[in-house]
Amino acid sequence: MLKVKYTKHSREQMIAGGISEYDVEEGINKGVKRLQQPDKIIFTHRYYGIVSKKVDDVYFVITVQLRW
DSSP states (O other), rough: OOOOOEEEHHHHHHHHOOHHHOOOOOOOSSSSEEEEEEEEEEETTTTEEEEEEEETTTEEEEEEEEOO
């Protein structure tokens, strides 16, 4: 089971972009992953990107951005 927590900013971006929690979880599971120093992970999936940190087994979503 994927554990995800969201910042207030990421929630606002999700609402503005019409991106659901399901979309974010799918992006984390299936998206292209790249690391951003020092400790962030960027997932790119479909029409959006997710910036997060992983602490233990929990993904903390910092922001969600539309790609176009």
